[in-house]
Amino acid sequence: MSLKKFFEPESIAVVGASKTPGKVGNTVVKNLKETFNGEIFPVNPKHDDINGLKCYSSVNEINKVPDNVVIAVPAKIANKVVEQCVGIGVPTITMLTSGYEEIGEEGEELHEELEKTIKDSETRMIGPNCLGIWVGDSGVDSMFLPGYKMNSPLKGNIALISQSGAVGSAVIDKASSIGVGISKFVSYGNQIDVSETDLLEFLEKDEKTDAVAVYMEGVKNGRKFLEKVKNISKKMPVIVLKSGKTDKGSKAAESHTGSLAGNYKVYRGAFKQAGVVEAECNKELLDYSKTLSKSKKPEGNRVAIVTNGGGFGVLSTDTIEKTELEIAELSDETVKELEKNMKDYGNVSNPLDLIGDAKPQEYRQAMETFVNADEVDMLLCISLVQTEQMDTTFIDVLEDIKHNSDKPVVGSILGGDYSKLHRDYLEKNGVPMFEYPEKAVEALEKLHNYYKWREERS
Amino acid sequence: MSLKKFFEPESIAVVGASKTPGKVGNTVVKNLKETFNGEIFPVNPKHDDINGLKCYSSVNEINKVPDNVVIAVPAKIANKVVEQCVGIGVPTITMLTSGYEEIGEEGEELHEELEKTIKDSETRMIGPNCLGIWVGDSGVDSMFLPGYKMNSPLKGNIALISQSGAVGSAVIDKASSIGVGISKFVSYGNQIDVSETDLLEFLEKDEKTDAVAVYMEGVKNGRKFLEKVKNISKKMPVIVLKSGKTDKGSKAAESHTGSLAGNYKVYRGAFKQAGVVEAECNKELLDYSKTLSKSKKPEGNRVAIVTNGGGFGVLSTDTIEKTELEIAELSDETVKELEKNMKDYGNVSNPLDLIGDAKPQEYRQAMETFVNADEVDMLLCISLVQTEQMDTTFIDVLEDIKHNSDKPVVGSILGGDYSKLHRDYLEKNGVPMFEYPEKAVEALEKLHNYYKWREERS
Numbered sequence: 001m002s003l004k005k006f007f008e009p010e011s012i013a014v015v016g017a018s019k020t021p022g023k024v025g026n027t028v029v030k031n032l033k034e035t036f037n038g039e040i041f042p043v044n045p046k047h048d049d050i051n052g053l054k055c056y057s058s059v060n061e062i063n064k065v066p067d068n069v070v071i072a073v074p075a076k077i078a079n080k081v082v083e084q085c086v087g088i089g090v091p092t093i094t095m096l097t098s099g100y101e102e103i104g105e106e107g108e109e110l111h112e113e114l115e116k117t118i119k120d121s122e123t124r125m126i127g128p129n130c131l132g133i134w135v136g137d138s139g140v141d142s143m144f145l146p147g148y149k150m151n152s153p154l155k156g157n158i159a160l161i162s163q164s165g166a167v168g169s170a171v172i173d174k175a176s177s178i179g180v181g182i183s184k185f186v187s188y189g190n191q192i193d194v195s196e197t198d199l200l201e202f203l204e205k206d207e208k209t210d211a212v213a214v215y216m217e218g219v220k221n222g223r224k225f226l227e228k229v230k231n232i233s234k235k236m237p238v239i240v241l242k243s244g245k246t247d248k249g250s251k252a253a254e255s256h257t258g259s260l261a262g263n264y265k266v267y268r269g270a271f272k273q274a275g276v277v278e279a280e281c282n283k284e285l286l287d288y289s290k291t292l293s294k295s296k297k298p299e300g301n302r303v304a305i306v307t308n309g310g311g312f313g314v315l316s317t318d319t320i321e322k323t324e325l326e327i328a329e330l331s332d333e334t335v336k337e338l339e340k341n342m343k344d345y346g347n348v349s350n351p352l353d354l355i356g357d358a359k360p361q362e363y364r365q366a367m368e369t370f371v372n373a374d375e376v377d378m379l380l381c382i383s384l385v386q387t388e389q390m391d392t393t394f395i396d397v398l399e400d401i402k403h404n405s406d407k408p409v410v411g412s413i414l415g416g417d418y419s420k421l422h423r424d425y426l427e428k429n430g431v432p433m434f435e436y437p438e439k440a441v442e443a444l445e446k447l448h449n450y451y452k453w454r455e456e457r458s
Numbered sequence: 459m460s461l462k463k464f465f466e467p468e469s470i471a472v473v474g475a476s477k478t479p480g481k482v483g484n485t486v487v488k489n490l491k492e493t494f495n496g497e498i499f500p501v502n503p504k505h506d507d508i509n510g511l512k513c514y515s516s517v518n519e520i521n522k523v524p525d526n527v528v529i530a531v532p533a534k535i536a537n538k539v540v541e542q543c544v545g546i547g548v549p550t551i552t553m554l555t556s557g558y559e560e561i562g563e564e565g566e567e568l569h570e571e572l573e574k575t576i577k578d579s580e581t582r583m584i585g586p587n588c589l590g591i592w593v594g595d596s597g598v599d600s601m602f603l604p605g606y607k608m609n610s611p612l613k614g615n616i617a618l619i620s621q622s623g624a625v626g627s628a629v630i631d632k633a634s635s636i637g638v639g640i641s642k643f644v645s646y647g648n649q650i651d652v653s654e655t656d657l658l659e660f661l662e663k664d665e666k667t668d669a670v671a672v673y674m675e676g677v678k679n680g681r682k683f684l685e686k687v688k689n690i691s692k693k694m695p696v697i698v699l700k701s702g703k704t705d706k707g708s709k710a711a712e713s714h715t716g717s718l719a720g721n722y723k724v725y726r727g728a729f730k731q732a733g734v735v736e737a738e739c740n741k742e743l744l745d746y747s748k749t750l751s752k753s754k755k756p757e758g759n760r761v762a763i764v765t766n767g768g769g770f771g772v773l774s775t776d777t778i779e780k781t782e783l784e785i786a787e788l789s790d791e792t793v794k795e796l797e798k799n800m801k802d803y804g805n806v807s808n809p810l811d812l813i814g815d816a817k818p819q820e821y822r823q824a825m826e827t828f829v830n831a832d833e834v835d836m837l838l839c840i841s842l843v844q845t846e847q848m849d850t851t852f853i854d855v856l857e858d859i860k861h862n863s864d865k866p867v868v869g870s871i872l873g874g875d876y877s878k879l880h881r882d883y884l885e886k887n888g889v890p891m892f893e894y895p896e897k898a899v900e901a902l903e904k905l906h907n908y909y910k911w912r913e914e915r916s
Contacts, residue, residue, distance in 0.1 A: 022847075098814075099803060106803075144846075145846075146844070149844040149845075149876045150844050150873070150874060151874030164770075164772075166770065166814060166842045167767060169844065170842055170873045170877070173872075173873035173874040176874055217772055243772040248778075248785050251775075252775045252807075255811070256771065256772055281773065281777075281894050283897075308624070310713070310714030311621070311624055311714060312628075313714065314707050319739075320706075345564075384624045384627070384628055388603075414629070414632055415608070415628045415635070416632055418631075419607075419628075419632075436741050439739075439741075
């Protein structure tokens with residue numbers, strides 16, 4: 001059965017709804033009330049109403065079958081609730097409850113019982129032992145982290161699915177604090193029913209999603225997952241951070257999600273074959289996701305760099321030389337064009353150093369020349385916005401160039417709060433932004449390699 | 459002659475002081491007035507006063523010899539001013555003016571002239587083509603970036619010296635926005651007189667400095683520099699980011715600071731010999747500097763990890779396995795001690811996963827056990843502070859453990875604005891803090907390797 005009702009339900013019941021601040025069932029109802037436009041049915045036999053909403057003693061009491069039931073009661077009771085849900089034909093359950101296979105022997109019996117109930121039914125389940133779902137458009141939010149401690153996720157075009165709830169939620173919290181938006185977030189936990197592969201299959205057809213980011217420890221069915229990824233990668237990038245790569249890491253993963261992390265060397269090769277963009281840490285997961293979801297296909301590997309701080313040009317050149325990218329060799333025509341607008345005391349070269357007194361208008365002229373030059377495939381714009389001459393029109397300049405060019409354009413601005421305002425605004429408005437230029441180069445390499453893979457497969 | 463009067467002058471003259479907002483000479487006077495307690499002498503023949511200060515027509519007119527003269531007039535005039543300064547016996551000049559060897563042929567003549575004037579004198583010069591100096595204690599601030607675009611640098615124990623003014627200023631701007639403090643910042647530019655080695659020699663004896671961070675493209679006298687670094691490294695860590703490592707990067711460096719970047723392979727080996735802690739980018743420069751300046755010597759390479767998000771434990775374990783560090787194997791005694799405070803549904807292991815409902819008090823118990831365990835040399839504390847249970851007492855807990863332990867303790871908190879508040883506060887209060895746990899592990903490895911080098915040399 002389709003997963004659609006997890007993401008676009010018309011009604012959601014919350015079993016374990018609570019009046020006690022801090023309880024999972026309290027936070028979920030509070031969060032839903034704030035963002036979800038459909039019907040909300042708190043379920044708790046002890047109360048008549050919760051948070052101004054009529055409260056039901058069980059899912060059976062609700063006058064309709066909810067499209068989605070969020071379960072946040074202890075495992076033993078949770079299994080009974082699932083039976084009730086299956087009984088009345090609930091299409092989707094988001095199972096926050098933990099205490100199953102991840103806690104070892106004691107949880108295994110409950111796990112088997114739950115698995116049987118679900119497998120014999122039409123009901124689909126995400127979880128157990130998960131942190132819920134967040135969907136920008138429909139306002140579904142079953143995450144149980146308090147709103148005041150998390151930046152509200154921003155709507156965007158990256159879907160993030162995470163085996164670990166803690167890792168996933170920290171990543172979207174970070175993402176939204178730097179202007180990176182999310183289409184959907186799923187913490188999929190023990191994947192007793194819905195697996196990472198099922199989620200990918202759903203996201204493949206999701207119009208709101210242009211890239212999928214995955215944090216995983218173990219894969220449920222490696223072969224199926226890789227086949228699916230290979231298919232999707234032909235349409236949109238899938239960026240994966242796989243942990244449990246080392247023996248001890250794998251052991252830690254087993255005690256965390258109860259999943260076998262598998263032999264990483266095998267994964268590594270298979271990921272490459274399947275077009276997966278691999279990230280080595282969550283910073284890279286974010287960096288690559290934002291760059292690949294927002295960038296057009298580069299026609300080659302030649303990068304032009306413009307900066308007002310020569311040192312940044314040197315640093316990025318070093319990084320480019322370590323990757324499969326190249327510093328674009330400027331044609332005579334391009335050099336002539338750049339010289340027209342260059343100050344007497346400046347040198348035309350790539351990286352192009354506009355020097356510390358550069359104005360946004362000089363950036364515009366240089367970048368226009370670069371994006372129109374045949375020998376340039378990608379553009380990295382680095383700016384020390386802290387100088388007197390860099391007024392805020394720089395933001396419009398970079399935004400313009402990015403959106404009116406067929407070539408990938410990324411930006412790098414390093415500094416404190418003032419520079420962060422620039423970065424975040426530009427990121428929100430579709431320009432992949434970085435603090436450190438080296439990281440921008442690394443993301444451009446991934447972008448280039450991804451499209452190279454696609455080209456070889458088409 | 460000593461460099462002391464650059465950093466602790468009783469009076470500073472600013473040649474090229476200006477009434478026009480945005481001009482270098484305007485920003486420097488404004489910044490000095492705000493922070494410097496000594497006498498300030500603006501120099502500009504066109505004005506009688508600037509910013510409420512009596513303005514002089516030349517340095518000769520001032521009724522005393524200033525300890526430091528900041529020069530911000532065009533190169534041709536600047537050379538004359540330097541002659542005047544030398545004539546009256548000014549001990550130190552901070553030369554912001556650019557347009558010397560870094561612009562090629564035209565600048566070379568002026569460079570030679572300037573060099574001759576300085577070499578024949580008792581006057582010391584930092585620059586030209588530099589961004590000035592910032593000193594926390596004395597309030598010296600000859601940087602010409604406007605205050606409203608930069609986070610005010612925080613006072614701390616790291617000295618940063620940078621060949622590139624743009625890179626250096628962006629780094630301290632970033633540093634202060636994340637709670638990392640600076641003892642002194644010097645943008646040393648073309649080093650016509652004072653070299654990176656001279657600065658190291660001065661910083662070696664500086665009581666306010668516990669670590670030196672260096673951004674360099676080329677080295678003026680490689681052998682002398684390495685000898686000096688080797689000496690200092692026996693007392694305090696020197697963290698170096700050397701750019702211009704590749705052929706093209708080196709070419710870019712030449713057109714930037716006019717300096718020869720040299721053969722990096724030779725540097726790499728020599729750096730290692732000299733105990734240099736090498737950083738590959740400015741993020742690492744900051745990460746390693748803050749960790750090494752704030753941490754005690756680890757007795758070995760065994761790390762204990764405590765977390766409330768299992769995924770973070772898996773990720774850090776993977777990283778540890780890639781480094782020279784090891785996951786500490788817990789003794790039976792330690793396991794028993796940890797079990798006393800563990801919930802029924804938790805497992806004692808390393809990484810220790812306190813699970814999503816962990817309270818700060820559980821962190822305290824676990825960390826106390828770890829820092830007292832013989833088999834643990836370093837501690838990494840990872841926290842998803844966004845959970846309901848993690849109240850702000852966590853901050854006191856981590857601070858306490860760090861400051862009352864003889865072992866290095868670092869923290870990792872990933873997320874948005876709320877988590878940043880925790881990170882920055884802890885960083886300001888002496889705990890090296892990271893967003894991504896992988897980066898914390900990498901910094902611990904550098905810490906371990908640095909002290910290993912020191913031990914082998916002692």
